[in-house]
Amino acid sequence: MSGQPDTVGEQRPLFEWDWVGRNMDRIGERVVEHLELTGVAVASGVLIALALAMVSLRWRRLHAVILGIGGVLYAIPALAAFAFLVPIFGLSFPTAVIPLISYTILILVRNIVTGIDQVPGDVREAARGMGFTRARVFRKVELPLAVPVIVAGTRISAVTTIGLVTVTSILGVGGLGAFILQGFRTLPIYPTPIVVGVVASVLLAILVDLALLLTERALTPWARRGSA
Amino acid sequence: MSIFDQLVSWLREPNRWSFSHPDGLPYRVIEHLQVSVTGLVLAVLIAVPLAVVLAHHRKGAFLASAAVNIGRAIPSFGLIIIFWLAASRANIDTTFWPLTLAMTALALPPLFTNSYTGVQIVDPATVEASRGVGFTEMQILRRVEIPLALPVILAGARIAFVQIVATVAIGAIVSDGGGLGRPIVDGFAQGATGYGAVLAGGIAVAFLALLSEALFTVLERAAVPAGIRRMSATAIARR
Amino acid sequence: MNEPMIRFDAVTKKFAESAEPAVHELSLDVAEGEIVVLVGPSGCGKTTTLRMINRLIEPTSGKITVNGVDISTTPAHVLRRGIGYVIQQVGLFPHHTIHQNIAAVPDLLGWGRDDVQRRVTELLTLVGLDPDWGTRYPAELSGGQRQRVGVARALAADPAVLLMDEPFGAVDPIVRARLQRELLALHRQVRKTIVFVTHDMDEALLLGHRVAVFNTGGVLEQLATPVELLASPANDFVASFLGDDRALKRLALLGIAEDTLARGPAVQAGEGTDAARKVMREHGTEWAVVLDGERLRGRIDLPALRDGHPVGEQELRPVETMVRRDGNLRGALDAIVSSPDRMVVVLGADDVYLGMLTLEGLTAELAG
Incomplete structure (x- = not known):
């Protein structure tokens, strides 16, 4: 860690394939850790956001308040959030995951509410007219029809979270960021783990995005027929 | 010593309020803002002209949607590291420019997408009418499309800038700079005795991010053309 | 050109x-x-x-x-x-x-x-x-x-x-x-x-x-x-x-042409009841329009005539179907069809009475 150009010893090559071969097991572990953090954060985020969205839909005035708080949480830098939580939880999983959850709230609540708001009034009216209870309308009509918008929000949250999880490595909770840290804490700088960490994180984001997209298509068979 | 005591005693250490000494909190605020503002300005200069011209000609729509997705998938930490690595290989000082350019790269997607969308959603009838009365394409862009798109462009700048302010701090992990991230990262390195520094940096950077958000929100509102503001006011009143 | x-x-x-x-x-x-x-x-x-x-x-x-x-x-x-x-x-x-x-x-x-x-x-x-x-x-x-x-x-x-x-x-x-x-x-x-x-x-x-x-x-x-x-x-x-x-x-x-208008049953205010009856008989109607010089004042029906009282002293009824000279034939047709007397009075500027248009007159105008 120096402001001066790295001149210590020889430079290592930018990428060494045999490092990857030697470290396949560790890469696998790191990916699992990365996915665990992402999964816990996004799943908790979706559950919390769903609850907050229902509150927003029931009491419209609270919607702006909830979005306002979500906006503030979203604007707080990850490093600052860690700074606030480390004194309480130490360098631990909760310290890493709580900020990650908080970043998903804004996007998810907004998308769930928008998704349900855009359900055509006549569809809702028809369901009510057939004797659906309010709760049943929500579960059977509004929520399914809002799936594309909700999944869109989840995709954004998941991809953003995967990127942020690389930073949580400074808390020593693992994930692909650990490779990045390892790479530049070694002297001379070891670029291979850095490249592996970054590239794997990007690939993971793309794959998770794709998986969620396929989930959406499976959940909304009606959206594909007819319009295509 | 409680966390609060640690914070107070850290703030009382020598040079803590210096603008010129690297230990100073104000020094780090300035550094943080230098990186952030330079990064944003460079991104604006690159992304906005490109986006508005492309949007005017309805070209490159895929870029607008792909940009944000790519931007999200690339971890900002990775971006910082890559620029830092490149600078260190090229024997360039790693304190300012690699981090700043990483911030520019980070800001490009939201700026590009918002500028593109902002121009694209201008009512086609308005553009048609301005062409019909004899505006040149440049005049349409400058007098009609850009003023009407300005709030959306500024929203992109807000998103980009808040993201930059948050991310500059991460730069402290890899470089000597990193603005307000410096005390946080150094504090972490000291373990339990460093909480005062961690907390001070955390509060300062959170405050800076929220302040930036608030300032840009005000700017955004001010940029909404008066005629549109009245329109949305009546639209809300009608509901 | x-x-x-x-x-x-x-x-x-x-x-x-x-x-x-x-x-x-x-x-x-x-x-x-x-x-x-x-x-x-x-x-x-x-x-x-x-x-x-x-x-x-x-x-x-x-x-x-x-x-x-x-x-x-x-x-x-x-x-x-x-x-x-x-x-x-x-x-x-x-x-x-x-x-x-x-x-x-x-x-x-x-x-x-x-x-x-x-x-x-x-x-x-x-x-x-x-x-x-x-x-x-x-x-x-x-x-x-x-x-x-x-x-x-x-x-x-x-x-x-x-x-x-x-x-x-x-x-x-x-x-x-x-x-x-x-x-x-x-x-x-x-x-x-x-x-x-x-x-x-x-x-x-x-x-x-x-x-x-x-x-x-x-x-x-x-x-x-x-x-x-x-x-x-x-x-x-x-x-x-x-x-x-x-x-x-x-x-x-199409506009209304003046030469296709009929004079119709019209009497001058101040004329005697006999003259009025004569006009009505000649036109086969039981009413007539009452003019004051060139201007239209209203209409009078046969039962309303009182001997010894010249036309115009009695209360006149307003003419209900009339069009202006600068109107069109469609408006005139509409008026004729809705009038019980199957005619429309055509007025010029300052309420000057120009004549009446009937279905026959309208047909003639279209033919001409």
Whole structure:
């Protein structure tokens, strides 16, 4: 860690394939850790956001308040959030995951509410007219029809979270960021783990995005027929 | 010593309020803002002209949607590291420019997408009418499309800038700079005795991010053309 | 005849995405000060034709001249500054005040501030808006008012030609009727050459000096005055587009000719009851209209006559069915049919009695 150009010893090559071969097991572990953090954060985020969205839909005035708080949480830098939580939880999983959850709230609540708001009034009216209870309308009509918008929000949250999880490595909770840290804490700088960490994180984001997209298509068979 | 005591005693250490000494909190605020503002300005200069011209000609729509997705998938930490690595290989000082350019790269997607969308959603009838009365394409862009798109462009700048302010701090992990991230990262390195520094940096950077958000929100509102503001006011009143 | 203001010479427009041309070999002249309405079903190329005049669309082949000049030789934006353009969605600049909107072209042309101010005030008055409204924004105006501003903006630099693309398509029927009347009044004042696109045949017949009926594929089926069009449509397409009530529409375009009017049972106020009875007998009616000199005072029925009291001393009943001399035959027919006496009284200026029109008279007028 120096402001001066790295001149210590020889430079290592930018990428060494045999490092990857030697470290396949560790890469696998790191990916699992990365996915665990992402999964816990996004799943908790979706559950919390769903609850907050229902509150927003029931009491419209609270919607702006909830979005306002979500906006503030979203604007707080990850490093600052860690700074606030480390004194309480130490360098631990909760310290890493709580900020990650908080970043998903804004996007998810907004998308769930928008998704349900855009359900055509006549569809809702028809369901009510057939004797659906309010709760049943929500579960059977509004929520399914809002799936594309909700999944869109989840995709954004998941991809953003995967990127942020690389930073949580400074808390020593693992994930692909650990490779990045390892790479530049070694002297001379070891670029291979850095490249592996970054590239794997990007690939993971793309794959998770794709998986969620396929989930959406499976959940909304009606959206594909007819319009295509 | 409680966390609060640690914070107070850290703030009382020598040079803590210096603008010129690297230990100073104000020094780090300035550094943080230098990186952030330079990064944003460079991104604006690159992304906005490109986006508005492309949007005017309805070209490159895929870029607008792909940009944000790519931007999200690339971890900002990775971006910082890559620029830092490149600078260190090229024997360039790693304190300012690699981090700043990483911030520019980070800001490009939201700026590009918002500028593109902002121009694209201008009512086609308005553009048609301005062409019909004899505006040149440049005049349409400058007098009609850009003023009407300005709030959306500024929203992109807000998103980009808040993201930059948050991310500059991460730069402290890899470089000597990193603005307000410096005390946080150094504090972490000291373990339990460093909480005062961690907390001070955390509060300062959170405050800076929220302040930036608030300032840009005000700017955004001010940029909404008066005629549109009245329109949305009546639209809300009608509901 | 003078050089036409606008001339289409064998103009064809093909769009890349479709095999059929949007406009096919169109030749058309528009005289100075004339209103030509392009009408037809959607996809007939009427809007394409209009938009070729200000080069928003470039023709594939053929030549268009405005005021004798081939428009392809003038830079598009320069050409457009000399041609007013009004569209259905109006397209006012939402971020500009009414004043700034109307001043758009004068500003482009570099007019001085005072000239612009004077012109904006003049135009607001011309289109029937309060000149003080210049400081308002488009969002504060109703649809009809916005369309008036759109017309004012198009007229701002005093262009010789005005292009209007379904300008009244988005306003409600009552406002539309008013805007149509105002456009005709405006035209009488400023005498612009107007090319007007609509899909509404009634609007075309009302506004056009000549109407060009287009068919799909951009074919001009007929170009004629409204009366000619209704009297002798060129083919079945034109006839069906004119509608089943073609004859009635034609009546609406025909004025009342004074020489087909009958004098009818009319007595002068002050004449004796015998004279009145005689007039009624001669016309086979049990009523007569009462005149005071040339002017109509009312009507009197046979049972109301009292011997020894000259006509006019009794209470007169108002004449319920009458039309003005400058009305049209359709209004007259409507009045005749709804009158129990099967006639309509026709009045000139200052309530001067001109005569009566009956079904027979109306038939004679159509034949003549």
